[in-house]
Amino acid sequence: MVARSHAIRSVIVALGAVGGILAAIVLLLMLGRYDVAAALDALWTGSVGSWYALTSATLVRAIPLMLTGCAIAVAFRAGVFNIGAEGQLLAGGAGAAAIALGIPDAGSIALLLALTAGVLAGAAWAGIAAWLRRRFGVLEVISTIMLNFLALYAVSFLVRGPLQEPTHAYPQSSSIAAAARLARFPGAGRLHVGLVIALAATLCLGWLLRHTAAGFRLMAVGESPTAAASAGQIDVGRVSTRAFITSGALAGLAGAIEVLGVTYALYEDLSPGYGYTAIAVALLAGLDPWRIVPTAFLFAALEAGAGAMQRDAGVPSTLVAVIEALLILGVVTAQAIRHKRAGDEMNLTIAEPET
């Protein structure tokens, strides 16, 4: 019974979110005096209205958003503000490219090793910030921003230096051998089996958070570090460090999958900001991995459709960023108001601890 009412509530929230997004788009289009019907038509056909758009544009984009969304969720749930998913994604892409290009004749073993390298590189990149946080109490918000820049410069160096393609004409690496690429689904355009990996990772993470002691500890630390330490006997530093590194590993996997399934080479602009969009994806999903599946799809469709809207109806594609921003602001405000109410009720019985 409880489960059913919870499910109904989720559906209502989801419908509300989609309705709100559509309403905001229509409003902004009317404000800009655009042809609303033409714009919406382009948005639809460019995202889910055709088989090609659905598979090659929307679902291909949903893969990295699902994984980076999970990366954000696992970190934020543990109270770790990892906004470095973008840098960790780049590190993962670079790691995967280095391995896949380094052992060109290893076939599908190269694919496995490259995916692993991407995961490890992402984890290591997050590990730097995790270590700085644990050892020196460095705010991860600042350190992960620094590491995003450093990752960008590192990739920029790699594609002009050690990993540059042999003619040295373009800032990109050579193409990865066909055997080391992620296979595409037959008849589904550019859609590749990274989708299966992303779905599996998302489902596993959701299950781990809900049903294991490690997941419980992680969420306890995120809710209240002091309570987790005193009442739960939890090693807060260790739990948040692990969450941080897991977060980096997921983002690194996203980067590896982009290189091995989409671009087949390392580029500077590997990611159009997936690591940042992921924050909106995860927040709208209430930091719940299972609900990240639909929200990642939603944002992927929006971004794919926005391109079509710009092409066919002359509507600036940057409109999507406005929608995303308004969504994030709406979600955090709603959360804050809910917390405040809960806090006000608590205050009647328990004195607020000195913070």
Added chain:
Amino acid sequence: MSGALTPFLAATIRTATPLALAALGELVVESAGLINIGLEGAILAGAFGALAGAAAGGVAGGYLGAMLGGLLIGSLFAFSVLVLRADQIITGMALTLLSVGATGTLYRAWFGAAGVSLSAPTSGPRAIPGLVALPLVGEALFRQPLVTYFAYLLAPALAWWLFRTHAGLALRAIGERPEAAATAGVPVARMRTLAVLTGGLLGGLAGGTLVLAQAGTFVENMSAGRGFIALAIVVLGRWRPLGVALGALLFGAASAMQYAFQAMGWTAPYQIFLATPYLLTLAALAGAMGRARAPAALGRPL
């Protein structure tokens, strides 16, 4: 040597000016125990405001528009974080995204997606008589646009205000222990609001500098990460105005170095120059250069 020095120093100062303005603004915010990553958005809004303002009222109108643009982002941050109690990190990210989206959309809607580059009037360099004749550094430091001189004055003025006046001490007390400050009668909410608005205003001015003293036009995303660099500079400057000014110069020099080496045809990986300040910032955070202590309440939920 001095032949190469003047252009290098001048480029350093030019790059450092908007960074210093934005970072000094963020320093005020962080001194109050808050952290606004919407600064990047404030700079971009300032740049767009400068374009709109300059179209209406020349250079002066441009600077006014820039400050209003930054102030708008600052007000939204203050409202969300201080009134609605929304999370400051997420709010800051969202405001940056909002600014990227809104300025991009408005720019394309008004001026077309083709991107006919629209020119804004610029404020040229003004020499300061006497000082400009100083050997070695005079030409570079004292033939600059007015806004640069404002930055020269702002750093020591802020240092004096933060560390030598009642109000400045009260602001830093909020950043250390907000509850204690409130108990001592400091108007915490009001001072935090003013600090955030000041940060937004200076961020906007930094964006205005990009348009009105440098590029002479608006380009989508022209803040190009400067707001995040300013966050680094605050750390590197160890939360002190003069340190922040030095940090801005260091980032400016790193970028000028890149162009200097490219101009000399030296093909060493230029990314090393761009990356160095970030590495130094991380090192500073880890305490490698003496203790860089953040305000105790920095980033803590309200």
